[in-house]
Amino acid sequence: MALRLEPLNRSHRPLLADFQNPQASLVDYLQRYALRHAEKDLLARTYLALDTAMGTPRLAGYFSLATVSVERASVVRLPELDRLPRFPIPGILLARLAVDTRVRGQGLGRYLFEEALGLTLQLAQTGPVAFRLFVTDAIDAEAARFCQHFGLVPLGDDFPCRMVLDLRPLLPNRSST
Amino acid sequence: MSRFQALTNAVLDAELEQLRARLGLEPNQKAELLREMAAIAGWVARQAEQGRRIEARRADGEVEPLAHPVLERLRTAAEQLVSARLALSDAEVQRLAAVLDGGFDPPPALRAALANLARADRRPPPLHWPPAA
Numbered sequence: 001m002a003l004r005l006e007p008l009n010r011s012h013r014p015l016l017a018d019f020q021n022p023q024a025s026l027v028d029y030l031q032r033y034a035l036r037h038a039e040k041d042l043l044a045r046t047y048l049a050l051d052t053a054m055g056t057p058r059l060a061g062y063f064s065l066a067t068v069s070v071e072r073a074s075v076v077r078l079p080e081l082d083r084l085p086r087f088p089i090p091g092i093l094l095a096r097l098a099v100d101t102r103v104r105g106q107g108l109g110r111y112l113f114e115e116a117l118g119l120t121l122q123l124a125q126t127g128p129v130a131f132r133l134f135v136t137d138a139i140d141a142e143a144a145r146f147c148q149h150f151g152l153v154p155l156g157d158d159f160p161c162r163m164v165l166d167l168r169p170l171l172p173n174r175s176s177t
Numbered sequence: 178m179s180r181f182q183a184l185t186n187a188v189l190d191a192e193l194e195q196l197r198a199r200l201g202l203e204p205n206q207k208a209e210l211l212r213e214m215a216a217i218a219g220w221v222a223r224q225a226e227q228g229r230r231i232e233a234r235r236a237d238g239e240v241e242p243l244a245h246p247v248l249e250r251l252r253t254a255a256e257q258l259v260s261a262r263l264a265l266s267d268a269e270v271q272r273l274a275a276v277l278d279g280g281f282d283p284p285p286a287l288r289a290a291l292a293n294l295a296r297a298d299r300r301p302p303p304l305h306w307p308p309a310a
Contacts, residue, residue: 002301002303002304003301003302003303003304004301005301043261049301051304051306053303053304054306058306060304066261067261068261068262068263069261069262069263070263070265070273071262071263071264071265072264072265072267072270073264073265073266073267074266074267076267078267078270078271078274080270080271080274080275080278081270081274084274084277084278085277088262093263102306102307103304103305103306106302106303106304106305107302108301108302108304110290111301111302113290114290114293114294117290117294118294121294132277135263149284149286150284150286150287150290151283151284151286151287153272153275153276154272155265155268155269155272155273156266156268156269156272158229162263162265162269164273164276165287166276166277166281169281169283170283170291
């Protein structure tokens with residue numbers, strides 16, 4: 001297989017400098033913070049898509065996952081919430097997802113999104129903890145459209161736009177009502 | 178209020194006095210002035226913490242961004258932070274409630290993604306890199 005997914009570790013450092021993406025914050029996060037968050041701070045784990053078709057691995061894309069607690073900023077009672085889970089609601093945050101500019105438009109973004117969702121569902125089904133939401137912050141309108149395509153719903157109108165997917169209907173042996 | 182007054186110098190006092198007058202408050206309403214300022218500054222800081230830029234727009238299209246080193250630091254930190262805690266506004270909560278309480282009708286792309294994940298022969302896409310310049 002030419003493309004493989006690996007959790008980011010120190011051995012990948014030399015590959016990070018070559019990553020290209022028009023969103024500077026996505027490049028900056030990968031090159032300056034992702035390893036620290038994964039190994040030192042234990043805040044998020046980053047997965048790299050490494051293309052080995054030409055022998056030497058090349059970094060084609062990445063995504064980062066973290067846990068998240070979705071809370072309310074205010075304590076005002078909302079009748080809509082009476083039948084819903086109590087806040088805070090636990091979830092998994094797709095904190096970053098980016099594809100190298102040179103391999104855009106070849107289905108890698110979709111593949112990485114599926115991988116991120118697959119890892120999340122696997123954890124939700126067989127992991128030792130329960131959580132309800134798959135959350136992301138779409139960085140711009142293009143990212144929001146991409147996420148909406150997969151059923152994530154925007155919670156706001158501004159960018160970065162918080163978007164959520166309810167995982168309960170996707171898990172076997174759990175009713176959706 | 179006495180401690181607040183003791184901490185301010187003459188220039189700051191003058192600026193606060195100007196602001197008080199602009200906000201339509203009386204000279205004996207310094208506590209209200211402080212409350213209003215805290216509310217406005219709190220809103221500004223929250224926007225920056227969420228990685229947002231604040232701009233003043235006029236009808237003729239002129240845009241003036243609110244630039245301040247402290248806000249820039251907050252905004253940059255927000256961009257880098259992998260947030261472990263998301264605090265939703267009431268409007269966001271209401272949309273979330275609609276998501277959790279509504280029926281589930283997965284769009285075709287999500288159905289396809291789930292079907293792909295279930296396939297044993299799932300493969301990543303082959304990638305074509307442009308030749309190096």
